Amino acid sequence: MRHGALVYLGAFFALALSWTGFVLTPQMQVGQMVATNTVPAGARYPVARPGLAQQGLQVYRANGCAYCHSQQVWQQGTVFDVMLTDGGTNQPGVVAALQAVMPRLSRPEALQLLEGLPKPVLRGVSREEAESAVKKLTTSGAKATLWIEAVGPDLARGWGKRRSVPEDFLYDYPVLLGAQRVGPDLADVGVRQPDVGWHLRHLYAPASVVTGSVMPGYPYLFEKRRVVGAGSADALALSGDHAPEVGYEVVPKPEAKALAAYLVSLRADAPLFTAPFSVGASGGPAAPATNAAPTAGGGVP
């Protein structure tokens, strides 16, 4: 090539193309996004985080939590469950329908299944299979519903009910999706760990609540001070090696309180049109261990 101008023009068009694709288009597509509604409840989603949690996001940014934590739950697909909610009055018909849906079901087993409804009939099947099962059961006089369930390794780990979607981050600045999972994904941590006190103790000394944790502590977000009078209502309930000396207490600074408020505000648990799931779905073979509150010795999900 002889001409600098040609190289320059070539580079210009190549970069302009990529800029249009990955900067301009997302700005028009998701940068202009507005709040949506949950499905089927129809509530507005998302709502802005409370002010304290917004300050907490800044603490999260300033201390580089995103170097160890992602906030992007991945879902490999969707499966369907069929729930039998009501046996109806036509027992022989329903038993026959059940046996049609579940070929290996014996008659006594089918009768047993009809007690104490609702119960799952099929789990983790495709939409066609589930729909045909629901049809068979309803024509026999029973009532059955279809449950949608999002699946994938992240969800099996209990990191959420569905994948992360652009709406989850609509009001955040900065949006820190993270790149590495040195620690667990936090997109839904407020659901599995809603206790602010737990978060504060965890931030002060992670190993005090999660045995074997390799997360660094953040003692500088707290103040260790002499107890005066009855002591502070905010003082952390620490025990063992992590407790301060007698006569001292550990109280969170405002940054720590804001950060904990942010962490409990991280809830990606709204079913949306673009990422549906049935609230209360009990899950197929890979049942998410939601709300399992990790305690000392118990580890995290």
Add this chain to the structure above:
Amino acid sequence: MVSPEAKAKAAAGAPAIDAGSAEETVSCRWPLLVLFLGAAGWLVAGSLLGLLASIKFHSPMFLAEPAWLTYGRVKAASAALLVYGFCVPTALGVGLWLMSRLGRVALAGPVVAGFGGGLLHAGVAVGLVGVLRGDGTGFLHLEFPAGAAGLVFLGYLLLGTVGVLTLYRRREARMEAAQWFVLAGLFWFGWIYSTANLCLLVFPVRGVAQAAINYWHTGNLLGVWMGLMGLGTVFALLPRLAGREPGREYVAMFVFWVLLLFGSWTGIPATAPLPAWMPALSTVGTVLSGLGVLGVAVIVHQTLAGRYGSVWRDERLRFLGLGVAAYVVGGVMQVVEALSGRSWMLHFTWFTAAREWMQVYGYLALVMFGTVYAIVPALVGVDWWSRRFLRLHFWLAGAGLLFVAAPLAAGGVVEAARLLNPALGFVEVSRGTLMFLRLSTIGELLILAGNGLFFVNLAGTVAGICRRALADALRRWGAETTGEGAAA
């Protein structure tokens, strides 16, 4: 009179790259030394901070206080120093030198270039303090707060302008591959860095559009910009140092267009909560840009076929050779990572860290070391302060790279496999990576030592010429005063 360049050539005992005219050398000398010396200092600081971060996996409460030494801040600072403190100024310096030498013309505006280098380093200093204070942006590879990024950008703008002007004034009409690579690189950095900082820090866009821009910038910075600056340098230096004909120009052109057209679409992981076409397109871009890696392997082989022994005997060529090898390995790792995105999600593991070490340190930094080792003697007219340090640096860098990247890559694969098993608690998964992380700390230690030698060697060499210049000046002054005395 024997020119200083010829003396350097004799001292080095190896073929110097075409030394260029005195005018060219003088114009490049101080701007480049400002860029290189500051960069070497940042490199040492950055690898020290990186080592601190790494040690935290040996003991999580190690230096948990004070706040500015927390993991997330030292990690961010270390990444920023490696990229903006070392890679950017060194690659720009080398780029300016290529523009001057290959165009057979003095640098256009050496004072402006020196000033630009100073601004760039000042921006890095301000940015470093900002990140450690907790003013980091949180965006990967864009860690510096807006003010610091502005200074870096201004510095870049001055240097880039000097580079383009120098190319424009060239006396040699024909452009060789290195010149198109550097020209495109100068243009690329300006566009991506300004777009990203404007859209993320100055007039922030909403929601995940921020993440899209961040991914776009990172993909372009690591893939395209580093590719252009490093490969351009390799294509210019490799044949000259090895005394061979350059590889076929059409292969270089192929690599160039692959980088520009496909490399610019990389960087968005499959899991990102963005409209699905974006990660999908990005995976395609990544796989296609793997073709460029093939092209690089072909061109380097064309240049060196039958002469690999000479690469081994010349330290500068060894750096370049290992750098190119790391480029190829890093490129392959990136393709593997992109393809595993939906199933194994390797990109969330330490495998990513291994790949970035390959691309940023293994490839770009090593190529820059080899180049700086090749051009500084010609610039200052004396050989390196310590040849032994130079040789030792290569071994430390090579062993360090191996010790960092191999355990991290292996650890990442193990981690990915274990994360797929929900029965395994997260603490168990993370503890399972500790052995690999601790091995990689050894690698970081070796790299730090090598970087230290590089800095000392460069500083020693520069101090040597400063001392000589001072002695000359004193002698001249002495001669003048005695001369005046005799006349009186």
